[in-house]
Amino acid sequence: MITDVLLMIAQYVVCIIQCSLGLLLCQECPIITIYMLIQGGVYMGYTINYDVAIAGGVYDDRMLQKNRQTYNDTPTLEQQQEADAAVKALQEKLKGVTVTISPEAVEFMNSMQERKEAACAENERILQENAFLNPDNAFDRIGTQFSVFSGALSEMGFFDELSDEETLKVEHFLASVTYGMNNLRHGGSLKEERPLSEELSSHAARFELESSTAALRQFSEKFIPASMRDSFNDLVDQYYEHNAKNLEGYRSVKEYMNEGSAKIYDRTAFMRAIPLSQDEKSVWKLGKVKLEESDYADAAENWKSQFKMLVRGEKSLEDVFAMMQDTLNALASGNSKNQDVLQYVSQWNASSIENTREYWSMLV
Numbered sequence: 001m002i003t004d005v006l007l008m009i010a011q012y013v014v015c016i017i018q019c020s021l022g023l024l025l026c027q028e029c030p031i032i033t034i035y036m037l038i039q040g041g042v043y044m045g046y047t048i049n050y051d052v053a054i055a056g057g058v059y060d061d062r063m064l065q066k067n068r069q070t071y072n073d074t075p076t077l078e079q080q081q082e083a084d085a086a087v088k089a090l091q092e093k094l095k096g097v098t099v100t101i102s103p104e105a106v107e108f109m110n111s112m113q114e115r116k117e118a119a120c121a122e123n124e125r126i127l128q129e130n131a132f133l134n135p136d137n138a139f140d141r142i143g144t145q146f147s148v149f150s151g152a153l154s155e156m157g158f159f160d161e162l163s164d165e166e167t168l169k170v171e172h173f174l175a176s177v178t179y180g181m182n183n184l185r186h187g188g189s190l191k192e193e194r195p196l197s198e199e200l201s202s203h204a205a206r207f208e209l210e211s212s213t214a215a216l217r218q219f220s221e222k223f224i225p226a227s228m229r230d231s232f233n234d235l236v237d238q239y240y241e242h243n244a245k246n247l248e249g250y251r252s253v254k255e256y257m258n259e260g261s262a263k264i265y266d267r268t269a270f271m272r273a274i275p276l277s278q279d280e281k282s283v284w285k286l287g288k289v290k291l292e293e294s295d296y297a298d299a300a301e302n303w304k305s306q307f308k309m310l311v312r313g314e315k316s317l318e319d320v321f322a323m324m325q326d327t328l329n330a331l332a333s334g335n336s337k338n339q340d341v342l343q344y345v346s347q348w349n350a351s352s353i354e355n356t357r358e359y360w361s362m363l364v
Helices: 002-020 029-038 058-072 077-091 103-130 145-156 163-181 200-221 225-246 253-271 277-286 293-312 315-331 339-348 348-362
Strands: none
Touching: 058 145, 058 163, 077 253, 145 163, 145 225, 163 200, 163 225, 163 348, 200 225, 200 293, 200 315, 200 348, 277 315, 277 339, 293 315, 315 339, 315 348, 339 348
16 A cells, blocks of 8 residues: 555656656646646635535534434324234234244344444544543544534524524534634644545635634624523634644645645746646745734734724625735735736636635625
């Protein structure tokens, strides 16, 4: 298995070098598939699967309870009589029939019971060891970040007076807001799998953290009753703390690939038979961008200021998001003025802008 993986990596490295030299044009090259997904100029956005995103929430639980209720409804007298008659007929048919269980079957059932007990013991051990990575932060527990908010609101009684349709809308909103942070590839909670084309860049991840936190605070001001607001706001603070910690040192696979590609382009420049394409030039320039924590912090302050403008009604939704897109592009490009590079990073991070604009449109 390890040998196969090493051979595959070696093949990718050879293909990258050949592509960089303009010596390989075969569309079946394995690296072409990756480039089509995460390096190309065509934006490949994501679509939230809400059936998965809100699983385990209040709406999901309500539907489950209703289905159970339907299944467990008391049968009518006629239905009960039919069922009793069927049982009696089966009993008559089985009179005189004996069943013998072989020693092998008994041994098999005993082994299955032992396995079941061992699995239960292992699950209990995992729960005890990992239930709280940090007892003081609800978001360090195993589970999705959406489920933390949904569960907390449910315990507060927020959903008690809401219809199924209203509950579904609220949970769709919470799923949209937390989707970006809930899908980072490392840190605290269990994550859903995302293809590389949908993986957040470090720049988009910082933006989504600021956006989602501001959106949750605005949601609190507009929709959470005053008696519940302090508890909900404390939860938002924990959400920000948890995700800010997760983002320390975070970089996407694409960022690592851009850096590696830039190094290969530098080392093979004198051997190239074909000039770099425009996208390759953008990758080459972006692979050399080095960002410090201060760069992310400055961008975050800009976004916080821009969200405040939006909440206060000083700027329209479109104007504010145009400003935030400019801030995101400047961060991702290392303040480049090259229009091709800016276009490239704009397409790269477009899904984050689109998702955040959609849920903010529900708040302002």
